Amino acid sequence: MTVSTRATGARTGLQTAAxxxxxVFLLVGxxxxxxxxxxxxxxxxMAGHGSRSLLMGVFQVSVLHNVVHLAFGVAGTLLARTHQQARSYLIYGGVIYLVLWLYGLLVGDETPxxxxxxxxxxxxxxxxxxxxxxxxxxxLSPRTTSRRSRERDLNA
Known part of the structure; x- marks a missing residue:
């Protein structure tokens, strides 16, 4: 099986997920x-622990935090164009969010x-x-073809 690097055609499940x-990140931003x-x-x-705004009354946000969400949203939208880019977005984006989780645990809520x-x-x-x-x-990485392509191949 080969992975298409074309930006056109049917999306794979991985691309749809990205x-x-x-x-979702764009919406949250x-x-x-x-x-x-x-x-x-x-x-x-603008940034920092002094921001007292809460998204949905729960999640602390600032202008920077919202801009980060918007940037992740734009990245996901653009990188969903190919299977490999979508995979990279989800893996590296996931790693970045795990690092943010650890960072948040280590620095505490009220520190500079x-x-x-x-x-x-x-x-x-x-x-x-x-x-x-x-x-x-x-x-979703192993699924390199869209459902439409798989159905077309089965009917051929």
């Missing part, structure tokens, strides 16, 4: 800037080193996101 993940969905919106800082900012809820969400992204990449 695109969906990117879409946008809603992080919407008052009401983000509580204490007026207390949102908490520049993103991260709270306990963010930390555990980052663990779940990191593991989910890596698991998706591993489970």
């Amino acid at each position: 695109l969906a993940t990117g879409g 946008v809603v992080g800037f919407i008052p009401g969905i983000t509580s204490n919106y007026g207390a949102m800082g 080193a908490n520049f993103v900012p991260l709270n306990g809820a963010d930390n555990w969400l980052h663990l779940a996101l990191g593991l989910a992204m890596i698991i998706l990449a591993i489970l």
Whole structure:
């Protein structure tokens, strides 16, 4: 089986997963800037642990944090164009989120080193996101053809 590097044609499951993940990150990045969905919106800082804004009243956010979500969303959308790029996005993105989880655990909520900012809820969400992204990449990597292509091959 070969992996297509073309940006056109039917998507593999891995590409769809990367695109969906990117879409969720874009959505989260946008809603992080919407008052009401983000509580204490007026207390949102540019960066740092002093930002008191909470996405959905739970996850601590700042302008930097929201921009990071937007950047991950754009990356997922662009890298979903090929199977290999989608795989790299999910694996390396997952690793980055696992590093963020460890960073959040080690620096604590109220220290100056908490520049993103991260709270306990963010930390555990980052663990779940990191593991989910890596698991998706591993489970979907062997499937290098789209369902439409497999059905066409079976009917030929």
